[in-house]
Amino acid sequence: xxxxxxxxxxxxxxxxxxxxxxxxxxxxxxxxxxxxxxxxxxxxxxxxxxxxxxxxxxxxxxxxxxxxxxxxxxxxxxxxxxxxxxxxxxxxxxxxxxxxxxxxxxxxxxxxxxxxxxxxxxxxxxxxxxxxxxxxxxxxxxxxxxxxxxxxxxxxxxxxxxxxxxxxxxxxxxxxxxxxxxxxxxxxxxxxxxxxxxxxxxxxxxxxxxxxxxxxxxxxxxxxxxxxxxxxxxxxxxxxxxxxxxxxxxxxxxxxxxxxxxxxxxxxxxxxxxxxxxxxxxxxxxxxxxxxxxxxxxxxxxxxxxxxxxxxxxxxxxxxxxxxxxxxxxxxxxxxxxxxxxxxxxxxxxxxxxxxxxxxxxxxxxxxxxxxxxxxxxxxxxxxxxxxxxxxxxxxxxxxxxxxxxxxxxxxxxxxxxxxxxxxxxxxxxxxxxxxxxxxxxxxxxxxxxxxxxxxxxxxxxxx
Numbered sequence: 075x076x077x078x079x080x081x082x083x084x085x086x087x088x089x090x091x092x093x094x095x096x097x098x099x100x101x102x103x104x105x106x107x108x109x110x111x112x113x114x115x116x117x118x119x120x121x122x123x124x125x126x127x128x129x130x131x132x133x134x135x136x137x138x139x140x141x142x143x144x145x146x147x148x149x150x151x152x153x154x155x156x157x158x159x160x161x162x163x164x165x166x167x168x169x170x171x172x173x174x175x176x177x178x179x180x181x182x183x184x185x186x187x188x189x190x191x192x193x194x195x196x197x198x199x200x201x202x203x204x205x206x207x208x209x210x211x212x213x214x215x216x217x218x219x220x221x222x223x224x225x226x227x228x229x230x231x232x233x234x235x236x237x238x239x240x241x242x243x244x245x246x247x248x249x250x251x252x253x254x255x256x257x258x259x260x261x262x263x264x265x266x267x268x269x270x271x272x273x274x275x276x277x278x279x280x281x282x283x284x285x286x287x288x289x290x291x292x293x294x295x296x297x298x299x300x301x302x303x304x305x306x307x308x309x310x311x312x313x314x315x316x317x318x319x320x321x322x323x324x325x326x327x328x329x330x331x332x333x334x335x336x337x338x339x340x341x342x343x344x345x346x347x348x349x350x351x352x353x354x355x356x357x358x359x360x361x362x363x364x365x366x367x368x369x370x371x372x373x374x375x376x377x378x379x380x381x382x383x384x385x386x387x388x389x390x391x392x393x394x395x396x397x398x399x400x401x402x403x404x405x406x407x408x409x410x411x412x413x414x415x416x417x418x419x420x421x422x423x424x425x426x427x428x429x430x431x432x433x434x435x436x437x438x439x440x441x442x443x444x445x446x447x448x449x450x451x452x453x454x455x456x457x458x459x460x461x462x463x464x465x466x467x468x469x470x471x472x473x474x475x476x477x478x479x480x481x482x483x484x485x486x487x488x489x490x491x492x493x494x495x496x497x498x499x500x501x502x503x504x505x506x507x508x509x510x511x512x513x514x515x516x517x518x519x520x521x522x523x524x525x526x527x528x529x530x531x532x533x534x535x536x537x538x
Contacts, residue, residue, distance in 0.1 A: 097395075100153050102402050103160045107151060109195035110160045110188070111143045114168075116291035117183055117271060124284050127178055135179050138172035160192070161185050182281035183274060186305040186393040190270035193401060195292065197314055198266045200408050201259055207415035208256050208321075209535045212249050214422040216528045219245040223521050226503050227342065227432035228441055235439040238503040241432060243516040246524050251324040256535055258317040265310040269294040273304035276392035306392040308382065308400050315379040318407045322372040325418055329365035332421065336362055341431045346424035349417070364421060368414045375410060378403030436503035438477055440468050445506045446478055446497070453492045463489055 115136065122132030142164065145151055157163040162185075169176040219242035229239035269292055272278065272285035278301045285297040298304035335342040345362055353359035385399045436442075443464050450460035464478075471477060479501045486493040499505055510517040514524070 094158075095155055097158065098155045099159045099398050099401070100155060100157065100163055102405060103189075103192075104153050104163070105405050106160055106192040106196050106401070107146055107153075107164065108143070109192040109199075110164050111139055111146065112195060113188060113191040113271060113292065114164065114179055115139050115143075116288045118179055119291055120284055120288040121178075121181060123287055124282055126181060126281050126283065131175050131178055134172050134175055135168070138168050138176065141171055142167055159185070159189075161188050182272070182279040182283050184276075184305075186275050187270045187273040189397075190273075190305055190307070191292070193308075193311060193404070194266055194268065194270065194294070197310065197404065198263065198294075200412075201263050201266065201314075204408075204411060204415070205256055205259050205535070207412060207419070208252055208259070209532055211415055211419045211422065212252050212256075212528070212532055212535070214419050215245045215249045215252070216525055216532065218422060218425065218427075219243075219249070219521070219528075220525050222427060222429075223518050223525070224504070225427060225429045225432060226436055226507055228435050228439060229516070235435075235441045237444055238436040238441050238506050239516040240507055240518060240521045241427065241429075242521045242525070246521065246528060248324065248328050249528050252321075253531060253535075255317065255321045255324060258320065259314075260538065262310065262313050262317055264295075265313055267295040268304075268310070269297045270304035270307075271297070273298060273301035276302055276305055302392050306389070306397075308386055308397065311400055311404050312379070312382055312386065315375070315382055315403060315407055318411050319372075319375050319379045321411060322368075322375045322414070325414055326369045326372040328418070329362075329369040332365045332425075333362045333369075336360075340435075342428055342435075344426040344428065345421060346426070349421045349424065364417050368418060371410050371414060375407050378407050433503065437479075440471065440478060442478055442501045442503060442506050443468055445500050445509075449497055449500050450490065450493075453490050455490060 118127065118132050118135045118139070121127040122129055122136075127135075142151065151163075151167060153160070153163045154166075157166045165176060165179065168179065222241040222245070225241040226238050227241045227244065228235040229237045229244070269285070269289040271288045271292065272283050289295075289297045298307070332343065332345070334340055336345055345360070345365070347360075349362075349364045350360045351363040353361065382400055382403050385396050389396055446467070447457065447460040447464045450463060451457045455463070467478060467481065471481075479498055483493070483495055483497070486497060500509070507516050508518050511520060514520065
């Protein structure tokens, strides 16, 4: 038999089961049960301090909520669809625990500010965890970079060999991307660290509440300055999903390259066995499935962001039922990016590097062509002319199977008599890398400086 709702005084008919199931959010918002109890505890303590509730009533409610929190942590709580959402379920359980006095908990509060508080608390609690995992990934990258400063590999543009670079330099590029991710999530904390509690349905309340006190009790920095904004704002969640999407782009790009690098054609790296799988039919296979999964899960996060953007784009102020759809994407993003970061960190830590294969790939690829053009420019040949000369040498070399380092000195001197035997030194891949001393470049000394600076950044991230 349909159950009368807590809010059902204005209604003559009880709810329809299909409609109740469709409208209920308890199937997913129970993930915020801890946060909902935290919000209620802060609210009732504020009601007690302002004497809106008597100390007797408030203490009874506080004791009941603390019992529910203890049960939730130890064994979980039973939730029902009939009570719709986490807020009504907790209030119903509290009523079972302490009786009708539980109904006083909702004084000067609405589910509108209550749900906003819960989601703020949920995101705020998880941001430091995500940042910590990012710093762990950064540390793994810097450790690998430190061990591979002088490991030379081809650098690519358009997936074509471009110029030789330090593998350490390559890894540090991702360190910098992830550092910007850290900073984005840190900034996200500023917009998450706001308390909507006390905004009530949309207009505030006539009760003499103390929003500064409830803000302090919840550990937020500030209360929302505008009650309409407080209950209708979800841009902190959009910001989180946007940051998560950019993070997943970076993870996906790194995965894409790991998938290339560990293939037979490249053979630059090998994944540890625990981060790969075999084939059910081809016994020789070692598949980079974890990297592929992270790459694939990126689409989930994009979908979470697009979904919430679409929900919010046309909503009038203040609360609308559409906003029930604000949570699942956030929950999904958290459940996706945390293990993705953990797995990626493990892959990087255990990655085996084939230094010989990397370096060998730079010897027959004409990636030292820019070095030769630069060298000719130092001999007085305009760079554009030098570029054309080297391009013609590369074309001839491709047809004859001759590398730039194999061209006789006499042939070089036909181009410019001032070319000497030192040309062969600058054509060596490791020398091409070492000579790039410009700030942020791939030169070995520059890479060492980048590593030292990166470790300082990591220390600072860990302190914040």
